[in-house]
Every structure is written in C-alpha cells, then in structure tokens.
Amino acid sequence: MNERGFIDFRSDTVSQPTAEMRRAMFEAEVGDDVYGDDPLTNELERVAAEILGKEAALFVPSGTMANQLGVLVHTQRGQEIILGSSAHIFVHEVGGAAVLSGVSMKTLDFAGDLPELSKIEAAIRADDIHEPETSLICLENALSNGRVVPLSIMQEVYELAKSRHLSVHLDGARLFNAASFLDLDVKEITQYADTVNVCLSKGLCAPVGSIFAGPAALVKRARKWRKLLGGGMRQTGILAAPALLALLEMPGRLPEDHANAAYLADKLDGIDAVSVLTERRDINMVFFRIDGEAELLKRLPELLAADKILINGQESNGEWRWVTHRDIDRSDIDLAVKKLSELV
Ligand SMILES: Cc1ncc(COP(=O)(O)O)c(C=O)c1O
Known part of the structure; x- marks a missing residue:
C-alpha cells in the first residue's frame, strides 16, 4: 500500500520514491545540466555507463525519449527499422520513430513475442533500388508481455545484426528485472x-x-537530439539524486517483486473464474483472464477503486495485467484477491 493508502496494480511506474530518495532530492547539490555542470547528473551518467558496460550514458526524462534517441542516432530518414509487432517503440510511442526519425517500421509477429532469427533475417532488405535500407534492429528485454528474452536469442540476433552491418538498440525499460530473472x-x-x-x-x-547508454560518439549525438526535443534540463541534480539511488540500491530488491508476483498468481489461480497465464510469469507482472459477465468486467476497475485498489481495465486481447512493485506487499495482495473473488 502506498503512502496515500492505495494498492495500485496498474504498473510499476506508480511505485513511489523511497524516503531516502526524497531526502536525497532535498539535499541535492545542483548545477545546470545544459552547461554540463550539474554534479549529481554527471555522477549518475558516469555510474550508469559503468553499470551498463557502455562508454557513456545520458539522463533523459523518459523511456520513450531514450528509445526515440536510439532510433534517431542509428538511422537516417527513409531507412527502415525491424522490431516485434508488440514492441513498445511501435505500439506505445505515438509513432515517434516515423515522425522524428522518418523511418518505416518493419514489424514482425514473433511467437510469444520472442525474437525469431529466421524472420528477422528474412526482413532485412536487399540492396534493391526500390526498397528502403534496413539500418536498425530493436529488441526489448524484459518484454512487456511479462517474459524475459533468453540471452542466447539476444546473442544470435546481435551476431546477425553485426554480420549485416546493422545496429541494435535494446529497450531495457525493465532490464534489471530481466537480469534478475x-x-x-x-x-x-x-x-x-x-x-x-x-x-x-x-x-x-x-x-x-x-x-x-552506448558508444560515446552516439551518446554525444543523442545529447544534441535530446536538446532539440526540449529535454535539456537545468537543476537535474534533484532528479539525478533519486535516480542514483534507484540504480545503486534498488535492483537488489526486484526478486521480492518477482516473488510477490508469483504469490499473486497463485492466489488469483485459486479463484474459479480466473485463469492465470503462467507461461508468461517471469518478472513482476501477472497476466490472467476472467470468465465473467462483460458488464461486470467493464466495471471492475471502478468497483475495486471503491476499496482503494487500482487496476487497469481489460486489455483489447481480453487479458488483465496486474503488476507488483515496492508499494505492494503480501497482505495487499491477500486483500485485493479477496475483493476480486467477492466480485467475480
Ligand atoms: C517496454 C517499455 N519500453 C518503454 C517504456 C517507456 O517508458 P516511459 O513511460 O518512461 O516513457 C515503457 C513504459 O512503460 C515500457 O514498458
């Protein structure tokens, strides 16, 4: 339960900053990041590059911007990028790759959204005057369907990309969840x-x-694109302070979220009308179906909100997604599952 008394399963984005983060924000020494002299932001970027094993890193306002910078630095107008048809970059970033980078997106349907080498290879364009040039493959790990892409798949896609002189951008919005799994x-x-x-x-x-994060030359270009997009910020130390704690202190507790998701899945499976999609339960997400009256299912978010339990509505494919995070413990799960079972 968060500080406002809500049990919020809508996403892990709703997780609230810790008391230590709030204190660090209050005490942050700040400069001006556009001038490059905000000390905590510089420290964050140094530490992030080191942790991620890359030459350089850039602090940006959102994952969407980081992904769009990835497309911007690896492509030129008129080129094509390859990505899964469920990729966040394609589905949830407002078509930004087409608008900002001027690229077409070659989307591939992968079984279970796990990248399939043969389909990727077949999608790489030939050197033909009629075709756009392929320049980038985008991967995601963990996937937003709750699964983690095995390392062997990442390796084979990367090796294919390199053999064809293509770049690879990884949407690792939940990279630490994938690493933990x-x-x-x-x-x-x-x-x-x-x-x-x-x-x-x-x-x-x-x-x-x-x-x-990436090679220094590309991060330098990304910094300029970030400015163009209006993402050059000033006293960013106030945000870099909790971001540093997030990077250094928080990955170690993700197994707790994963274990709580397993607990939640187990409890939900105990409700007759519910069937959990167990094969996609790798990280902190539980996907399930509810057998029930359409009218009731439509009203579920509103009915649970009356008890300060927040959930998203049913997804277009009929699934429900509940996400665990630091502000949800097992007693919250027990309470929410009890309320849900009473309703369905
Ligand atoms: C897989 C994935 N990529 C990128 C993003 C974008 O992050 P942001 O909401 O910070 O723009 C999200 C957000 O939920 C995501 O799930």
Missing part, C-alpha cells in the same frame, strides 16, 4: 546491444527518468 549481471545482456534504454522510474522507484 536470468540471474545475470546486466552487462551480460547489454553486450548484445549497441545502445540501451533503462527506466529508473519503474520497479526501481525513481520518480522520473531513464538512461540512454
């Missing part, structure tokens, strides 16, 4: 991407911000 250092995952987005404001609890 795979029991790997994040560097072992990021070695298979040229650039990476990592969100600090999801399960890691920072109030704001993502990291874009």
Whole structure:
C-alpha cells in the first residue's frame, strides 16, 4: 500500500520514491545540466555507463525519449527499422520513430513475442533500388508481455545484426528485472546491444527518468537530439539524486517483486473464474483472464477503486495485467484477491 493508502496494480511506474530518495532530492547539490555542470547528473551518467558496460550514458526524462534517441542516432530518414509487432517503440510511442526519425517500421509477429532469427533475417532488405535500407534492429528485454528474452536469442540476433552491418538498440525499460530473472549481471545482456534504454522510474522507484547508454560518439549525438526535443534540463541534480539511488540500491530488491508476483498468481489461480497465464510469469507482472459477465468486467476497475485498489481495465486481447512493485506487499495482495473473488 502506498503512502496515500492505495494498492495500485496498474504498473510499476506508480511505485513511489523511497524516503531516502526524497531526502536525497532535498539535499541535492545542483548545477545546470545544459552547461554540463550539474554534479549529481554527471555522477549518475558516469555510474550508469559503468553499470551498463557502455562508454557513456545520458539522463533523459523518459523511456520513450531514450528509445526515440536510439532510433534517431542509428538511422537516417527513409531507412527502415525491424522490431516485434508488440514492441513498445511501435505500439506505445505515438509513432515517434516515423515522425522524428522518418523511418518505416518493419514489424514482425514473433511467437510469444520472442525474437525469431529466421524472420528477422528474412526482413532485412536487399540492396534493391526500390526498397528502403534496413539500418536498425530493436529488441526489448524484459518484454512487456511479462517474459524475459533468453540471452542466447539476444546473442544470435546481435551476431546477425553485426554480420549485416546493422545496429541494435535494446529497450531495457525493465532490464534489471530481466537480469534478475536470468540471474545475470546486466552487462551480460547489454553486450548484445549497441545502445540501451533503462527506466529508473519503474520497479526501481525513481520518480522520473531513464538512461540512454552506448558508444560515446552516439551518446554525444543523442545529447544534441535530446536538446532539440526540449529535454535539456537545468537543476537535474534533484532528479539525478533519486535516480542514483534507484540504480545503486534498488535492483537488489526486484526478486521480492518477482516473488510477490508469483504469490499473486497463485492466489488469483485459486479463484474459479480466473485463469492465470503462467507461461508468461517471469518478472513482476501477472497476466490472467476472467470468465465473467462483460458488464461486470467493464466495471471492475471502478468497483475495486471503491476499496482503494487500482487496476487497469481489460486489455483489447481480453487479458488483465496486474503488476507488483515496492508499494505492494503480501497482505495487499491477500486483500485485493479477496475483493476480486467477492466480485467475480
Ligand atoms: C517496454 C517499455 N519500453 C518503454 C517504456 C517507456 O517508458 P516511459 O513511460 O518512461 O516513457 C515503457 C513504459 O512503460 C515500457 O514498458
């Protein structure tokens, strides 16, 4: 339960900054990041690059901006990028890749959204005057369907990309969740991407911000694009202070969120009308279906909100998604599952 008394399953983005983060924000020494002299932002970018195994890193306001910077630095107008048809960059970023980078998006339907090498290889354009030029492959790990992409798949896609002189951008919004599930250092995952987005404001609890990381020359270009997009910020130390804590202190507690998601899945499965999609339960997300009257299902978010339990509505494919994070413990889960079982 968060400080306002809500049990909020809508996403891990709703997780609130810790008391330590709020204190660090209050005490942050600040400069002006557009002048490059905000000390905590510089420190954050240095530490992030080191943790992610990249030459340089850039603090940006959101994961969406970090992903769009990835597309911007790897492409030229008229080129094409390859990505899964459920990729956040394609589905949830307002078509930004087409608007900002002027690229077309070649989307591929992968079984379970796990990248399939043969489909990617077949989608790389030939050297033909009629076709756009392929320049970038975008991967996501963890996937927003709750699964983690095995390292071997990342490696084979990266090797294919390099053999065809293509770049790879990794949308690692939940990279630390993936690393925790795979029991790997994040560097072992990021070695298979040229650039990476990592969100600090999801399960890691920072109030704001993502990291874009990669080779120094590309991060330099991304810094300029960030300015063009209006993302050059000033006294960013106030945001870098909690972001540093997110990066350094919070990855270690993600297994707790994953274990709570397993607990939630188990409890939900105990309700007759509910069936949990267990094969997609790798991280802090539980997907399930509810067998019930359409009218009742439509009203579920409103009915649970009366008890300060917040959920998203049913997704267009009929699934429900509940997400665990630091502000949800097992007693919250017990209470929410009890309320849901009473309703369905
Ligand atoms: C897989 C994935 N990528 C990128 C983002 C974008 O992050 P932001 O909301 O900070 O723009 C999200 C946000 O939920 C996400 O789930």
